[in-house]
Every structure is written in C-alpha cells, then in structure tokens.
Amino acid sequence: MTKNDVGWEKLFERYKILEEVNKNGCFKIEASQINQERESRLMAKFDHIVNLPKIFRDNNLSILPISRSQYIIGHFHTHLPVKYDLEIPTIYWQFPREIETIDYTNLYSESSALLCAFNLGIIDDLVESKTRFTVSGRMSTGTFDFSIENCINNQSYSINVINSQCEIDGGFETDDRLILIEAKNYRVEDFLIRQIYYPYRLWSNKITKKVVPVLMTYSNDIFSFFIYEFADISDYNSITLVEQKNYEIASEEIRTSEVNSLLTQMKIIPEPAKIPFPQADKFDRLIDLISLLLENDLTPNEITENYQFDKRQTDYYTSAGKYLGLIEKQGKIFTLTDEAKYILRQPHQWKNYLMRKYK
Structure with missing residues (x-):
C-alpha cells in the first residue's frame, strides 16, 4: 500500500x-x-x-x-477516458534555425514542451489563428456552482466552489478565444476533468471571449492535442471531444551508412542474472517512464502517486528498464543509466532506431 x-x-x-x-x-x-x-x-x-x-x-x-x-x-464521475485516434496523420513541423535556446531533443518537462510548441507556431496552427501566451500558473477559481454525475446511479449532484485553487499550464489568447491547455509529458489513458474545468469556469466568468479547454500530451516526441468543449457550462460531465491533432518536429533522415555502422557495433549480451524477465507489455509506457526519469530521479512511491502507474505497474516497468540496462536503482531512488540519457537526447527518428534494439 x-x-x-x-x-x-x-x-x-x-x-x-x-x-x-x-x-x-x-x-x-x-x-x-x-x-x-x-x-x-x-x-x-x-x-x-x-x-x-x-x-x-x-x-x-x-x-x-x-x-x-x-x-x-x-x-463522482471525475475522470474522462482518452483515446488516441491512430488514423489521424501526424503533422511534421520544421524547427526554425534561428532559435538557439530551445533544444527540441530535450523536451522532457511539461513546461518546456508547451513553450516549444508555442514558439514554433504549433499552437497557432492548432487553433488556426495568431495566439499570444497570456496566462499561466496558480490562481483562485472564484465562486461558482456546477453539477456532477453520480457514477453509481447516474443522478446529478450539485457542488459549490468558493475560491479553490487551480493551475493553468498555458493560456493562449486570440482575437476571439482563450485557449487553456493542460499539459502532460506522457501518454495518458484518462485525465481529471477538474484540471481543465475549474480554469474554464474561472476565465469564462472573467472575459467575454470564448474559452477553449485543451489537453496536450507529449510522448515519444509526439505532441497530441485534444480540443474539448462543455455543452453546458454548469455541467462538469458535459465535456465532449471536438478534435485531435498530432504534431512532430521533423528530424533529419537517417543515412544507410549510419545504420550499417550501428549494426556492426551491436553485441548480444547474456541474460541479467539477478533481474527477472520483464512483465511490462507496452513499450511506449517504458519510454514515457525513462523520459520522466530524465527530468528527475524518482522513488517507486513518487512514480505511483504522480504518474499513470499503479504500484504493480511501477514494479513491472522499472524492472523492465533495469533488465534492459536503461534504469538503475540507487538505494530507494530510480535513475537513468548513461546509455539511456544518451539515447533520449537524440532526434526522434534516431532515438527510435536506437530504442528498437531493446524491443
């Protein structure tokens, strides 16, 4: 427990x-x-x-x-499932040569990924309008009432909020809208609606422009945006998905000579003696985990409580990382090996190629 x-x-x-x-x-x-x-x-x-x-x-x-x-x-029915539409084509985005202060191979925090998307013009393309970065940080929600669905009998329950606290990762204003983005630096299966609903209610009461709530996930170098709307401003569960868009920063082509060179360097190593064969079943989730560890070393409890892992999954995926030589444990702390740090800082295509040898 x-x-x-x-x-x-x-x-x-x-x-x-x-x-x-x-x-x-x-x-x-x-x-x-x-x-x-x-x-x-x-x-x-x-x-x-x-x-x-x-x-x-x-x-x-x-x-x-x-x-x-x-x-x-x-x-209360507080969370919403997230389904990634695999049929949606990814939009490839060129990184401007004039920007030197952003390293697009090292976007492993929510703030750095969101700031990169804004400065590259991805947010403008998402909403098809020129945006200005105007809102971020913690703030008071003000006072409002809303109804929420009882997840057992589907009846509605009324809740009153009085100056609670909410946090906005990024608010982007156009001539007629305010785009409020909740950012996650990993792939999600669901999210807490409150994280976009409370900011939505706050700013809907403060401005005349339309407020548009958006979830952004940044996983394996892909920016995925989910644009939502609330059919009824006073109904927490009236949220519906309007559109999903995916973006990736275009990386350089991998040359055949580079692939051949890498193949000649590969060596088959024996099974780790003290680490059981991993039970993790989703390689993308392992990539998310090692990406999180690039930002901060974490304890098992911090992984379980703060990201989309239960205790069993934390055990499985950290063990998989240790088995593959990407994660090591120092006392009670999980940290990345030097090889994992090197791989994660490569451009998307090259990083994916290097990771293939672990699958």
Missing part, C-alpha cells in the same frame, strides 16, 4: 467517511483533517483513476477541492 492508501484508510475509519457518503451522498473534509495523516496537497491529487487510493477505487469514490481548505468526497 502507498502512503496515500494508508493515510486514507485511517481517515475513513476515523471520520466514518463511507457511512456518511452512503447516508448523505457526500462527505466534506477539511484540509487540516487530512493533514493529520499527510499533507493534503499530496493526499488529494489524483490526476488519473489509477492514482486513487485503494479505498476510493473499491467504493467508486472520488474527491474534489471546493475551497482552499476543504474537499468533498462522493460517488
């Missing part, structure tokens, strides 16, 4: 949370109460369904902030 699992088990027992939810439909809990076990910021941040503590998943529960100091727990 993770630290969040243990902490919430204690809180559920102490405050009879499940009984209160079943009786009244929800339970409001103070941040100070959560802090008795662990910092509320860490205990209530669940970007993906897999991050929810076991007691939440077992009872179809979720949690949302409703002020700076209070949260609400209930059978």
Whole structure:
C-alpha cells in the first residue's frame, strides 16, 4: 500500500467517511483533517483513476477541492477516458534555425514542451489563428456552482466552489478565444476533468471571449492535442471531444551508412542474472517512464502517486528498464543509466532506431 492508501484508510475509519457518503451522498473534509495523516496537497491529487487510493477505487469514490481548505468526497464521475485516434496523420513541423535556446531533443518537462510548441507556431496552427501566451500558473477559481454525475446511479449532484485553487499550464489568447491547455509529458489513458474545468469556469466568468479547454500530451516526441468543449457550462460531465491533432518536429533522415555502422557495433549480451524477465507489455509506457526519469530521479512511491502507474505497474516497468540496462536503482531512488540519457537526447527518428534494439 502507498502512503496515500494508508493515510486514507485511517481517515475513513476515523471520520466514518463511507457511512456518511452512503447516508448523505457526500462527505466534506477539511484540509487540516487530512493533514493529520499527510499533507493534503499530496493526499488529494489524483490526476488519473489509477492514482486513487485503494479505498476510493473499491467504493467508486472520488474527491474534489471546493475551497482552499476543504474537499468533498462522493460517488463522482471525475475522470474522462482518452483515446488516441491512430488514423489521424501526424503533422511534421520544421524547427526554425534561428532559435538557439530551445533544444527540441530535450523536451522532457511539461513546461518546456508547451513553450516549444508555442514558439514554433504549433499552437497557432492548432487553433488556426495568431495566439499570444497570456496566462499561466496558480490562481483562485472564484465562486461558482456546477453539477456532477453520480457514477453509481447516474443522478446529478450539485457542488459549490468558493475560491479553490487551480493551475493553468498555458493560456493562449486570440482575437476571439482563450485557449487553456493542460499539459502532460506522457501518454495518458484518462485525465481529471477538474484540471481543465475549474480554469474554464474561472476565465469564462472573467472575459467575454470564448474559452477553449485543451489537453496536450507529449510522448515519444509526439505532441497530441485534444480540443474539448462543455455543452453546458454548469455541467462538469458535459465535456465532449471536438478534435485531435498530432504534431512532430521533423528530424533529419537517417543515412544507410549510419545504420550499417550501428549494426556492426551491436553485441548480444547474456541474460541479467539477478533481474527477472520483464512483465511490462507496452513499450511506449517504458519510454514515457525513462523520459520522466530524465527530468528527475524518482522513488517507486513518487512514480505511483504522480504518474499513470499503479504500484504493480511501477514494479513491472522499472524492472523492465533495469533488465534492459536503461534504469538503475540507487538505494530507494530510480535513475537513468548513461546509455539511456544518451539515447533520449537524440532526434526522434534516431532515438527510435536506437530504442528498437531493446524491443
């Protein structure tokens, strides 16, 4: 069990949370109460369904902030699945030679990927209009009401938000719209709607322009944008996908002589003696994991709590990285090997070619 699992088990027992939810439909809990076990910021941040503590998943529960100091727990439908349309062609984008301060082979943080997309004109192409980067950072949501679907009986529940906190990765303004982007530096299977809904409600109340919520993922050098809209501004679950677009920074062609040179250098090595054969089944997820480790060394608990991995998957994919010689463990910390760092800093096509020998 993770630290969040243990902490919430204690809180559920102490405050009879499940009984209160079943009786009244929800339970409001103070941040100070959560802090008795662990910092509320860490205990209530669940970007993906897999991050929810076991007691939440077992009872179809979720949690949302409703002020700076209070949260609400209930059978809420808070997350939205994300499906990548494999039929959508990728748009190849040339990197401007005049830009020297951005290394497009080293975009392993959400902010660097988003800033690169803006400066290259990808955001302008996405919305087919000239944009200005005008909004980012943490801010107060203001006051608003909304309805949310009960995931058990499909009934609607009303929630009031009073100056909660939201964070915007990037807001891009055109002549008639404000594009609010939530960025992830890995491929996702679902995401927390709140991360785009709260900023959407904030700015819809402050400006006259149309507010357009967007999810951006940057994985394996591909920028994937999901443009959404809310059919009913007061309905959290009225979100629908309008369009998906994919972009990739065009890289140089790989010469045959380079491929032949690499082939002659390849050596077959024996199976690692102390590392079991990996059970990880998605190579793209392994690439995402080593990309995250290029930005920061991480503990198993940090991988499980902050990214789209449950504890079992964290074990599988870190073991796969160790088996392939890409990840090593130093004490309780996972870090990248020098070879993995070298591969990740190559242009997309060359990096993919180098990674093929591990498949």
